[in-house]
Amino acid sequence: MRAMILDEARTTLRLDTTKHVREPGPREVLLRVHACGVCRTDLHIVDGELTDPKLPLVPGHEIVATVEVCGADVETLQPGMRVGVPWLGWTCGVCDYCRSGRENLCDRAKFTGYQIDGGYAEYTTADERFCFPISERFSDQDAAPLMCAGLIGYRALRFAGDAKRLGLYGFGAAAHIAAQLARHRGQEVFAFTKPGDAAGQAFARNLGAGWAGGSHVAPPEKLDAALIFAPVGALVPAALAATGKGGIVVCAGIHMSDIPAFPYAILWEERIIRSVANLTRADGEEFLAVAGKANVRTTTVPFALADANIALDKLRSGDIEGAAVLLP
Ligand SMILES: [Zn+2]
Ligand SMILES: [Zn+2]
Numbered sequence: 001m002r003a004m005i006l007d008e009a010r011t012t013l014r015l016d017t018t019k020h021v022r023e024p025g026p027r028e029v030l031l032r033v034h035a036c037g038v039c040r041t042d043l044h045i046v047d048g049e050l051t052d053p054k055l056p057l058v059p060g061h062e063i064v065a066t067v068e069v070c071g072a073d074v075e076t077l078q079p080g081m082r083v084g085v086p087w088l089g090w091t092c093g094v095c096d097y098c099r100s101g102r103e104n105l106c107d108r109a110k111f112t113g114y115q116i117d118g119g120y121a122e123y124t125t126a127d128e129r130f131c132f133p134i135s136e137r138f139s140d141q142d143a144a145p146l147m148c149a150g151l152i153g154y155r156a157l158r159f160a161g162d163a164k165r166l167g168l169y170g171f172g173a174a175a176h177i178a179a180q181l182a183r184h185r186g187q188e189v190f191a192f193t194k195p196g197d198a199a200g201q202a203f204a205r206n207l208g209a210g211w212a213g214g215s216h217v218a219p220p221e222k223l224d225a226a227l228i229f230a231p232v233g234a235l236v237p238a239a240l241a242a243t244g245k246g247g248i249v250v251c252a253g254i255h256m257s258d259i260p261a262f263p264y265a266i267l268w269e270e271r272i273i274r275s276v277a278n279l280t281r282a283d284g285e286e287f288l289a290v291a292g293k294a295n296v297r298t299t300t301v302p303f304a305l306a307d308a309n310i311a312l313d314k315l316r317s318g319d320i321e322g323a324a325v326l327l328p
Contacts, residue, residue: 036119037062170230
């Protein structure tokens with residue numbers, strides 16, 4: 001089969017036309033990949049900012065695929081079913097985190113496209129317990145970004161509580177979905193982009209943001225919560241300064257540049273900073289149901305599998321409106 005391979009961090013992906021897909025184990029399925037989203041986390045892996053990938057690696061953890069072959073003990077899936085495969089690829093089930101509903105923090109978790117070969121390929125193998133059925137309302141290409149950008153945005157949004165005024169810092173794949181969920185919940189959305197990114201600000205307004213501006217600009221009203229999707233530590237004090245008393249700042253990315261020192265006064269008055277790590281399967285089930293009810297529409301830019309490096313470069317330089325999706 002054809003697959004894009006990372007041999008070493010800080011190199012470009014290599015097209016391999018003779019790669020063999022791993023045979024499914026007893027609880028695993030062999031999947032034919034139809035679409036795989038390109039996530040900023042993939043960039044962090046390729047760029048060596050996430051330091052624990054299996055190598056060589058097939059990246060990709062926003063997979064939409066159909067089941068071709070089921071392992072001997074597969075219970076819930078059958079050949080021909082369409083499923084989504086997210087970042088969380090395996091958990092131990094027995095650690096304190098797994099046993100307390102926090103499998104996203106599992107000590108021994110394995111992640112798709114990081115410790116398990118992912119979806120930048122024509123075929124892949126996944127544990128059936130970590131596959132989600134996908135509603136027919138979404139095409140393969142449109143469903144792909146739901147698998148991580150949508151899911152992580154949903155988990156971050158939950159941690160923002162019932163914020164009336166919600167700020168979104170970095171208006172890419174995750175924020176463009178989170179904005180629609182927030183509007184569906186009746187929240188006001190304030191979108192922050194790179195300074196001067198008029199196209200990004202117009203994109204945000206089209207998706208329901210009542211205000212959009214550069215990340216260096218104070219919003220017209222104090223925010224109740226802010227979600228930071230851009231991997232820029234300087235946005236943490238910026239977002240704190242933009243929130244009112246009791247405000248919540250949620251860092252939703254897996255990697256961020258260092259957070260600069262800031263005066264205690266902008267954290268004072270019970271403001272909270274927290275991060276969001278990974279997802280649980282319960283998040284996935286809830287989110288996919290909510291995305292259908294909220295009639296979420298994703299904006300995607302398609303790329304051929306062999307153009308994965310081009311897609312990653314465009315994501316790095318901020319040239320993607322919405323989400324990049326590979327179509328193997
Ligand atoms: Zn565990
Ligand atoms: Zn991701």
